[in-house]
Amino acid sequence: MSLSQLARSICESPTLKMNETAALLRDRGEPVIHLGGGEPKSKTPIDAIVSCAGLLNTGDIKYAPADGLPTLKKAIIRYTEEHYHKIVSADNVIASNGAKQAIMVALHAILDPKDEVVFPVPYWVSYPEMVKLAGGVPVPVRAEDGTFCPSIEEIAEAIGSYTKAVIINSPNNPSGVMYSRDFIAEMVRLCEKKSLYLIMDDTYNRLLFDNRAPINCYEYITDHTESSKLILINCVSKMYAMTGFRIGWAIANKQLVRAMANIQSQQTSGPATPSQWAAIGALNGVQAHIENLRMTLENNRNVMVDRLNAFDGVRVVKPDGTFYCFPDFTSYEPDSNKLAGFLLEKVRVVTVPGRDFGMEGHLRLSYSGTIKDITEGIERIKWAIDPNAPNELYLGDRKLVRDWL
Numbered sequence: 001m002s003l004s005q006l007a008r009s010i011c012e013s014p015t016l017k018m019n020e021t022a023a024l025l026r027d028r029g030e031p032v033i034h035l036g037g038g039e040p041k042s043k044t045p046i047d048a049i050v051s052c053a054g055l056l057n058t059g060d061i062k063y064a065p066a067d068g069l070p071t072l073k074k075a076i077i078r079y080t081e082e083h084y085h086k087i088v089s090a091d092n093v094i095a096s097n098g099a100k101q102a103i104m105v106a107l108h109a110i111l112d113p114k115d116e117v118v119f120p121v122p123y124w125v126s127y128p129e130m131v132k133l134a135g136g137v138p139v140p141v142r143a144e145d146g147t148f149c150p151s152i153e154e155i156a157e158a159i160g161s162y163t164k165a166v167i168i169n170s171p172n173n174p175s176g177v178m179y180s181r182d183f184i185a186e187m188v189r190l191c192e193k194k195s196l197y198l199i200m201d202d203t204y205n206r207l208l209f210d211n212r213a214p215i216n217c218y219e220y221i222t223d224h225t226e227s228s229k230l231i232l233i234n235c236v237s238k239m240y241a242m243t244g245f246r247i248g249w250a251i252a253n254k255q256l257v258r259a260m261a262n263i264q265s266q267q268t269s270g271p272a273t274p275s276q277w278a279a280i281g282a283l284n285g286v287q288a289h290i291e292n293l294r295m296t297l298e299n300n301r302n303v304m305v306d307r308l309n310a311f312d313g314v315r316v317v318k319p320d321g322t323f324y325c326f327p328d329f330t331s332y333e334p335d336s337n338k339l340a341g342f343l344l345e346k347v348r349v350v351t352v353p354g355r356d357f358g359m360e361g362h363l364r365l366s367y368s369g370t371i372k373d374i375t376e377g378i379e380r381i382k383w384a385i386d387p388n389a390p391n392e393l394y395l396g397d398r399k400l401v402r403d404w405l
């Protein structure tokens with residue numbers, strides 16, 4: 001079969017693939033524990049359901065404007081004012097099919113062939129593939145000291161004459177690490193100085209732990225005009241546990257938003273109207289959901305980190321936010337693909353290989369599930385890889401006997 005060069009260069013999303021594998025195994029009655037998930041377990045806020053149902057009950061479900069319904073834009077403007085103290089107009093806002101499409105249309109709107117996009121390692125799996133889809137060249141930047149945070153100097157070194165944009169995601173998927181206030185401030189200044197687009201992916205910035213407050217990138221911009229190249233990305237997906245609705249948005253200068261809307265209008269048209277009304281309900285409704293979710297995740301993080309700390313040889317950095325943890329299993333198995341496959345095969349625990357996030361030897365473990373899943377999942381991993389663990393393990397009434405190590 002003849003496929004385009006582009007199609008051949010794009011990898012399947014490893015996280016979505018893991019979801020499918022877990023679902024297939026579960027359907028076969030396998031006792032799978034899914035620590036690979038990228039979504040909270042909580043239910044959609046009731047205000048979102050009521051708002052969505054209100055539209056569905058009319059039976060009048062039609063196309064929306066390509067850049068989103070005016071009522072949703074109003075809710076996003078209000079959200080931006082409340083959480084970023086930034087006044088924007090409707091022409092600065094585009095609502096998309098998830099943060100994913102908001103980033104994708106932004107990249108399509110700013111990249112010419114071979115333009116480079118710089119982002120720190122570890123990175124969200126989709127950044128390199130999205131940059132390639134838009135014709136650009138991904139430039140991941142690794143911290144030489146092996147930490148999850150490259151220095152501003154390391155980022156600056158990766159910037160060359162082809163660089164068009166930088167993407168920063170804080171707190172970070174997969175590490176859970178929040179970049180420092182100084183780092184964000186310097187990043188904003190660096191991008192302004194070099195006239196680069198800065199895509200701030202704030203998808204997780206309400207899900208922070210240990211009394212951390214979100215960092216507002218607008219505090220550091222000096223260009224408050226319509227030439228600003230800051231692109232702020234947000235979505236209802238994670239903070240309201242509404243991943244299935246597929247609503248995200250971008251805030252950017254008017255010219256760029258118009259270009260993004262043109263692209264989106266030819267790609268998908270505006271997001272589905274029931275989903276937009278659900279997002280309106282969530283944004284305008286009672287906000288207790290976010291704090292409840294955040295507290296649950298903080299507790300889950302504590303449980304996961306405590307369990308991981310009990311592993312000899314596993315290095316874990318305590319996440320500042322998100323629902324991911326990114327421990328280093330190199331001392332057990334440096335090949336993260338092999339390790340993830342082994343854990344799935346032997347003890348039915350789903351994890352995501354660190355290689356997909358640009359860091360070999362690590363696994364991304366999600367603590368978005370139940371405490372039972374977290375504790376049992378880590379126990380199974382420990383049993384599978386710790387040579388000092390007992391020889392047998394029961395998964396329900398199934399007895400596993402270690403025939404490896």
Ligand SMILES: Cc1ncc(COP(=O)(O)O)c(C=O)c1O
Nearest residue numbers: 098099100124173203235237248
């Ligand atoms: C860092 C980051 N940005 C964006 C997204 C996409 O979010 P959405 O589901 O709204 O498309 C994700 C989803 O996993 C993510 O982890």
